[in-house]
Amino acid sequence: MTTPHAIVIHAAGDLRIDPIAEPRPASDEAIIDIVYGGICGSDLHYWQHGAAGESLLRAPMVLGHEIVGIVGRAAADGSGPAMGARVAVHPATPAAEYVRHPADRPNIGGGGYLGSAARFPHRDGAFAHRVALPTRMLRALPDAVGWREAALVEPAGVAWHAVSRIGDVTGRSALVVGCGPIGLLAVAVLKARGATHITAVDLHDRPLEVARELGADAVLKQPGDAEILAIDADVVVESSGSHRGLDTAIRGAARGGTVAMVGLLPSGAQPVQISFAIARELDLRGSFRFNDEIDEVIRALADGDLRIDAAISHVRSWEAAAEAFALAADPTVSSKVLLQFREA
Incomplete structure (x- = not known):
């Protein structure tokens, strides 16, 4: 068996491929041989800035939470999928206690996440050849779901949750602001869930071309x-993560419309046209990660x-991680970039 390697962020701009120890699973953990990993915006933030929002990198950390693989060794306690099963991963670990929020919304109750520096010691991610993961994180993949689309179930879960925060979108017009990977997947989810006319907005040509392929x-x-005011959309998904994008989302919404804010804006005050939201009685709803929507995505x-296949623009070997991260950081040439760790 070859020595496992992982993609590790050491500091801003310092991305390395490091050898790691063989995983030593607890009784309720399975060994997963990783096939694909999708590069997320948070991975890019750790690479570019040494932080993702308020999560500051304080020690080297294995990146990656959008992952699929094969069970190389089943859990010793008999839980979870059998050896050889194809699985996707739900990367969250809910907090042990829920404080001041409904128990059915663990995504807003803290807890851990693969590849996150929100707590210290950090929680390593899974951009590695082999990892040990709790079986509660594992989701068996139906034969009808291919490997590459399966690699998108985590970000698609984020998009599905954002649309769920809006409610029933059947027969409603929709606007998606920002066509990075989450925005593109939001277009696909809106299409799948019955939105009748979807408008996509972005700063670049290529993301808009992909948005059309996905249903815009x-x-x-x-x-x-x-042009923004003329959109007059019943529902809006804001996924740009910028104050200009949020302003566009507010002004592009119809009176009485609903805006799901999934793009994570920087900390601090944001200059947006809140007066529009007040006068038009808009519902502005935050959307953070997801709960169990990953299961709905797999079924769909x-x-x-x-x-959602069209959202994938590039696949690169794990050995070309530096090139893959540079591609993923350039929205004029890429959308979702996958790392491949082994042959499927």
């Missing part, structure tokens, strides 16, 4: 004020109701 009926590149992929 109209696309706008850097629209002006009049297996049924053929959700199609």
